[in-house]
Amino acid sequence: METVKEVKKTQTMYDNVMLQFNRMAEYIDLNPNIREILSITNNEITVNFPVRMDDGRVKVFTGFRVQHNDSLGPYKGGLRYHPTVDIDDARALAIWMTWKTSLAGLPYGGAKGGIKIDPRNHSLGELERITRRFTYALGDNIGPEYDIPAPDVNTNEQTMAWIVDTYMSAKPAVVRSQNKHVVTGKPVGSGGLEGRDRATGFGVYLSIRFLIESRQETLKGKTFIVQGFGNVGYWASKFLEADGAKMIAVQDAHATIYNKSGINVEDLHEHCKPRKGSIEGFDADLEIDPQSFMGINCDILIPAALGNQITVDNAGLIQATIIAEGANGPTTEEAEVILLEKGITIIPDIFCNSGGVIGSYFEWLQNRSGEIWQLDEVMEKLEKKLFKVFKNLEKEVEENQIDWRTAAYKIAIKRIEKTYMERGVFP
Ligand code: NAD
Numbered sequence: 001m002e003t004v005k006e007v008k009k010t011q012t013m014y015d016n017v018m019l020q021f022n023r024m025a026e027y028i029d030l031n032p033n034i035r036e037i038l039s040i041t042n043n044e045i046t047v048n049f050p051v052r053m054d055d056g057r058v059k060v061f062t063g064f065r066v067q068h069n070d071s072l073g074p075y076k077g078g079l080r081y082h083p084t085v086d087i088d089d090a091r092a093l094a095i096w097m098t099w100k101t102s103l104a105g106l107p108y109g110g111a112k113g114g115i116k117i118d119p120r121n122h123s124l125g126e127l128e129r130i131t132r133r134f135t136y137a138l139g140d141n142i143g144p145e146y147d148i149p150a151p152d153v154n155t156n157e158q159t160m161a162w163i164v165d166t167y168m169s170a171k172p173a174v175v176r177s178q179n180k181h182v183v184t185g186k187p188v189g190s191g192g193l194e195g196r197d198r199a200t201g202f203g204v205y206l207s208i209r210f211l212i213e214s215r216q217e218t219l220k221g222k223t224f225i226v227q228g229f230g231n232v233g234y235w236a237s238k239f240l241e242a243d244g245a246k247m248i249a250v251q252d253a254h255a256t257i258y259n260k261s262g263i264n265v266e267d268l269h270e271h272c273k274p275r276k277g278s279i280e281g282f283d284a285d286l287e288i289d290p291q292s293f294m295g296i297n298c299d300i301l302i303p304a305a306l307g308n309q310i311t312v313d314n315a316g317l318i319q320a321t322i323i324a325e326g327a328n329g330p331t332t333e334e335a336e337v338i339l340l341e342k343g344i345t346i347i348p349d350i351f352c353n354s355g356g357v358i359g360s361y362f363e364w365l366q367n368r369s370g371e372i373w374q375l376d377e378v379m380e381k382l383e384k385k386l387f388k389v390f391k392n393l394e395k396e397v398e399e400n401q402i403d404w405r406t407a408a409y410k411i412a413i414k415r416i417e418k419t420y421m422e423r424g425v426f427p
Contacts, residue, residue: 017091017092018095020405021038024409024413025413027409027410028413037069038413044090046062046063047064048061051126051133052129061116061133061134063138064113067110068098068111069098069109071420072107072415074147075094075110075111076097076110077150078153078155079149080113081115081154082118083116093307093329094113096112096329096350097112098412099408099412100354100412101357102411102415103393104361106357106358108148108361111147112152114153115130132163142183148182150185151185153306156231157196160183160184160187160192161190164182167182181363181368184196184360185363186363191367193359193378194374194378197235198235200232200235200326201235201355202355204236204302204324205243206355207347207386207390208322208347210387210390222300223246223300224240224248224300224302224320225249225293225298227309227330228303228327229277232304232327233305236326237250240300247262248296248298250263251293253278253305255279255282256287256289257282257286294317299321299322300321301320304326304327311334315331315336321344321345322344325346325352326349326352326353336405348404350405354389396410
């Protein structure tokens with residue numbers, strides 16, 4: 001294991017994902033040829049595309065799609081709209097997707113992408129034109145059996161509806177309906193899955209519940225704090241609250257609120273709806289200094305916003321005993337060393353938030369077979385699948401006395417290694 005000093009150079013999410021990969025490759029003694037293949041992304045697509053703004057001006061936007069590996073199946077991963085989106089971040093997030101889909105036992109590889117924009121600066125009409133033109137620019141670099149995007153930060157089922165409509169419109173009429181599964185996370189009426197909206201948050205909640213139950217405890221009375229109150233943060237909090245846990249602090253991009261007696265999840269959600277998702281203005285008396293968020297005394301910390309949030313600067317302050325990584329890559333390698341030394345259990349992102357991609361897989365299967373599944377059926381299948389992954393992980397952790405991330409990486413990378421060993425490398 002590397003020491004804090006050795007990993008001090010961590011800068012970007014890409015640095016972080018590669019530090020994790022190289023550490024795990026050493027640990028599992030990964031075949032050097034396969035290590036070489038997995039160390040780099042297969043394809044990196046950058047598109048610059050023009051869009052007419054509401055005032056008549058034309059603006060050129062930059063979008064990315066990075067495809068890391070497809071040894072287990074088509075590329076799969078979200079699209080993010082955020083000012084921080086760049087090729088480096090897309091690369092890191094694509095690599096995490098490869099591990100995530102492998103760990104979950106899905107027939108997918110890993111990809112990620114997005115557009116460098118702040119959606120808050122655009123009208124709905126502009127966002128629609130940006131999304132459609134981005135889809136058109138990507139062309140056949142995505143496809144229902146090739147690379148299947150899904151929602152991520154600042155994208156949602158509406159974004160997916162625009163993408164599927166644009167993609168299908170560019171196909172000959174006779175094959176149009178065979179392309180519905182080019183994206184997942186669509187609205188139910190457009191081929192979406194009942195429950196896909198809550199699948200990631202539900203998975204975050206389940207991963208925490210499974211861990212707590214394995215310790216012969218329950219969620220009742222446990223306190224949690226959540227960073228990011230979007231799709232993942234909201235749904236995870238809602239399920240945790242329904243099981244008797246208490247949300248005592250929330251932080252988003254605009255404000256941080258804290259109430260030792262508890263914050264009602266649905267009240268906060270209702271407040272956010274007309275404010276483009278922001279928690280700002282919920283209750284001025286509850287607002288605290290954003291810097292103090294990570295150090296709040298609680299049982300569970302759920303980062304559900306962006307990457308690199310738990311760093312060497314705040315890891316020492318954390319009082320939670322469980323960190324459930326709803327976000328992708330929220331913990332830097334150097335912070336992880338500190339957290340593990342403190343005895344904190346980290347439920348790693350590639351397991352914790354994998355309910356989303358498992359839900360996406362269900363939607364994809366549904367579209368391919370023409371079936372329509374009911375909500376209770378979806379939730380049941382999701383729980384069953386995640387429990388199986390949890391049990392595999394738990395076994396690795398207990399048998400080898402390793403942390404949960406190491407166990408997760410070991411299972412994920414070994415599955416891909418086995419596939420390469422069976423098939424060899426063409427030609
Ligand atoms: P979202 O856009 O719905 O919500 C993002 C939230 O993060 C918002 O509340 C926003 O205010 C907050 N945020 C942004 N910047 C912040 C900052 N600097 N500090 C604090 N809060 C900040 O996005 P989402 O879909 O909920 O995704 C959240 C995370 O979960 C991302 O890391 C994403 O990659 C990951 N994830 C999402 C899904 C999914 O199905 N949506 C699946 C797996 C993983």
